[in-house]
Amino acid sequence: MCVREVKLSLFGFGNVGRAVAEVLLEKEALFREKYGLRFRVVSISDTSGTVWLPEGIDLREALMVKENFGKLSAWTSDYEVYNFTPEEAVREIDAHIIVDVTNDKNAHEWHLAALKDGKAVVTSNKPPLAFHYADLTEEAEKRDLPYLFEATVMAGTPIITLLREGILADSIEGMEAVLNATTTFILSQMEMGQDFERALKTAQRLGIAERDPSGDVLGIDAGYKATILHCLAFHPITFDDIAVKGIAEVTSGEVRRARERGRTIRLVAAVEKGKVVVEPREVPLGSPLAVESHENVAIMRTDLLGELVIKGAGAGLKETASGVVSDIIKASLHLREV
Structure with missing residues (x-):
């Protein structure tokens, strides 16, 4: 099977963000064998800053830094930490899919920026959809880009996909x-x-x-x-x-x-x-x-x-990560076809 590499920008590295990283690590071989997908996380953002490495971030190391120091900005010995706003990070960083697992109530602004920049969006963040559903989904449809949000309702239980x-x-x-x-x-x-x-x-x-x-x-x-x-x-x-x-x-x-x-x-x-x-x-x-x-x-x-x-x-970290990572796979398969 031909393996396609998909570049991810991960926004949010709290409990859910780390659970997503763990699933991407643990199931790397499965996703390659079953779907022909290899994921490369090129940036991770938390409230302390953005770590960006175009060749791909070592997720095991990222998890260790976050656990030991509580913030990505402590990682200065190996990586440069950028003080991007989310919108700046979306525009600056070359990624196929923007993954938003933050609680940023204004995230619709950078979701729209991502879509306008040709990037798919996967999110577990509810307020953007609860207040700006029409704008976001119309922009995604206009550009034939995935805008996926399974984990916003019932964590990983696939009610969104059903509807x-x-x-x-x-x-x-x-x-x-x-x-x-x-x-x-x-x-x-x-x-x-x-x-x-x-x-x-x-x-x-x-x-x-x-x-x-x-x-x-x-x-x-x-x-x-x-x-x-x-x-x-x-x-x-x-x-x-x-x-x-x-x-x-x-x-x-x-x-x-x-x-x-x-x-x-x-x-x-x-x-x-x-x-x-x-x-x-x-x-x-x-x-x-x-x-x-x-x-x-x-x-x-x-x-x-x-x-x-x-x-x-x-609710639950594994359960929410299930919804987020399922959407990442779905978005990747769609992008492969266009």
Whole structure:
């Protein structure tokens, strides 16, 4: 098999970025043998700077530096560290695919710059799509470039691929989904007798909730994801067009009374054409929506298939890396054909 080399620029080298690097390392032989692809990471950016080496960065060494020193800028003995803005890095560095695993809320600007520069984009970053879906996907289509974002919703569970490629003959009538694992964990702790504050502290102690948990508990994360699902299933909208209420006001009494009725409270996103509502809702214990742990689930209703349930990991480093690296492979195979 003829092996094609694909140059990657990786933006973000926190937990997810390192998980992506580890998958690229561990499965290098598989990707070469199965897909005829060899990946060369030519740059890595974290908040301290950008390491850029056109011949390719040693990922094992990069992982070691980050683990030992906490920042790429400590790598000065072997590599020059550049203080590029993301847009400067996108324009300056010769790469086939820009991989964004940051939380940069303004990343749509450099995603667009990458597309205009003829580069494919793979991202797990939700706000660019939740606010600028139409601009980004139209630019990508105009240039016949991949703009892929599987890991933005349900980590590596392929709901995006299903909606984009899998059920093209169906019209989606609506969907209900549980899309945030942190709130599921907190609500589960409340079912075991903890109040909201204590359950949140438990989640933070275990690393399930962020130090600033507002994105999860106020429903913002689930809202971003539900917005993206609406864009795929129906037509582009933005996060500003939807209704969101988180779990911060859910009381222990409400949780207990729901259990007494054979029900459980989950943060549910209801997605219908032109309408998205994210709110805590009672669901029967036997419902697919009564997920546990880090699982996410979506129940879709279509005109041909009827009810379709997709369920799987919605969080986790390996799981998110699965979605990101799958998109890198998909983008590479598309670029090989053009």
